[in-house]
Amino acid sequence: MTRRVTIHDVAEAAGVSVATVSKAVNGRYGVAPETMARVMHHVDALGYESSLVASSMRSRRTGVIGVLVADFEPFSAEVLKGVGRALAETPYDLLAYSGSHRDGAGWERRSLSRLSGTLIDGAIMVTPTIVNVTSDVPIVAIDPHTGRADLPTVESDSFGGAQQAVRHLVELGHRRIGFIAGRPDLRSATARDAGYRAALAEAGIALDPALVGVGRYEGDIARDAALRMLSLEDPPTAIFAANDLSALSIIDVAQERGFSVPHDLSVVGFDDVPEASRAAVPLSTVRQPMQRLGAVATELVLALLGGETPDQTHIRLPTRLVARATTAPPR
Incomplete structure (x- = not known):
C-alpha cells in the first residue's frame, strides 16, 4: 500500500517549515508569493491532501455535499440545479465552490484540501483539470478528464x-x-x-x-x-x-x-x-441531460457515503438532437 504523503514531506521538498506549508495550503496570510508558488508546486507534484481531521476515518459528518466548478457558466449552473434537486429530500446541504482554476491544473486538489474533512462529506467535480486525485471524502467527476478513470464518473454520450x-x-x-x-x-x-x-x-x-x-x-x-x-x-x-x-x-x-x-x-x-x-x-x-448529470452524480456520492457499492461507477447518459432555426439546407 502506498504511504500517504504528509505535510512534513511537502515541507522538506519545498525547503520550508511545516507551519509555512499549513498556511499555504489553507490560503492564510503571511506567505510570500514566491514561497506560496513553490509550496503549491510540491503539493501538486507529491499529491499531498491536507485535512484538519487527524484520522482518515472521520468521527463526524458535516451534512454538506460540495460541488467544485471551474466557473459558474451555463453548463455548471444546470448541473448545480440537478444536484440541488437530488439533495432536496435528503438531510444534506449543497456547497458550490469555484477554486482558483486560472492558477493552472490541479486547482481542484487544492480546493479539496481546504474543504475535505472540515466543510464537506463528499464532492462532485465538474469538468475537472486533474487526472488522479485522492481525498478523505467520496468524489465523483462529471464530464471526466481524459486520463485514467480512477474516480466514479458521470458523462453524456x-x-x-x-x-x-x-x-x-x-x-x-x-x-x-x-x-x-x-x-x-x-x-x-x-x-x-x-x-x-x-x-x-x-x-x-x-x-x-x-x-x-x-x-x-x-x-x-x-x-x-x-x-x-x-x-x-x-x-x-x-x-x-x-x-x-x-x-x-x-x-x-x-x-x-x-x-x-x-x-x-x-x-x-x-x-x-x-x-x-x-x-x-x-x-x-x-x-x-445536464440536470440529470448532477442528480446521478449526487446519487453516486450518497451511495458511497452510505457504504454501498454502486452497480455502476462509470455512467453515460443519452443525448438527442433538437433541431431549431439555425439549420437549413445550403443555398
Whole structure:
C-alpha cells in the first residue's frame, strides 16, 4: 500500500517549515508569493491532501455535499440545479465552490484540501483539470478528464451526440461542415471530435483540416476560430460547435461578417443550455441531460457515503438532437 504523503514531506521538498506549508495550503496570510508558488508546486507534484481531521476515518459528518466548478457558466449552473434537486429530500446541504482554476491544473486538489474533512462529506467535480486525485471524502467527476478513470464518473454520450449533429447537417445537404472543438483534456471533447470525424466518414466526406478549430468550450476562443474559418476563400456552409457557448459566438461572428444564419451558414451546438432556445435565432443543438448529470452524480456520492457499492461507477447518459432555426439546407 502506498504511504500517504504528509505535510512534513511537502515541507522538506519545498525547503520550508511545516507551519509555512499549513498556511499555504489553507490560503492564510503571511506567505510570500514566491514561497506560496513553490509550496503549491510540491503539493501538486507529491499529491499531498491536507485535512484538519487527524484520522482518515472521520468521527463526524458535516451534512454538506460540495460541488467544485471551474466557473459558474451555463453548463455548471444546470448541473448545480440537478444536484440541488437530488439533495432536496435528503438531510444534506449543497456547497458550490469555484477554486482558483486560472492558477493552472490541479486547482481542484487544492480546493479539496481546504474543504475535505472540515466543510464537506463528499464532492462532485465538474469538468475537472486533474487526472488522479485522492481525498478523505467520496468524489465523483462529471464530464471526466481524459486520463485514467480512477474516480466514479458521470458523462453524456458525446460521441453519439456529435454524430447526430453532423448527420443532421449532411441530411440537409451540407458537405463543407466545420467543427469547433472543446477542451482537449476532457473525454467529452475528444468524443465529440471523434463523432464529428466518424459522421463525415460515414457520409463519404473527406476531412478538411482547415475546417477544424479549437474553442475549448469558451466563447471568446471559439469566436477566434470561427473568424478564421469564415475568412477562408471557400468557407463552410455549416459548423458544428462542441458546446452552445461556442455556437452562439459563431453566430455572432457570422452575422458581423454578413453571413445570414441559417441561409448562408447553419450552426449546431451541444448542451441545450437555456440560452439556446432563447436566442434571437433559436439554436439547433444536441441536448445532454445536464440536470440529470448532477442528480446521478449526487446519487453516486450518497451511495458511497452510505457504504454501498454502486452497480455502476462509470455512467453515460443519452443525448438527442433538437433541431431549431439555425439549420437549413445550403443555398
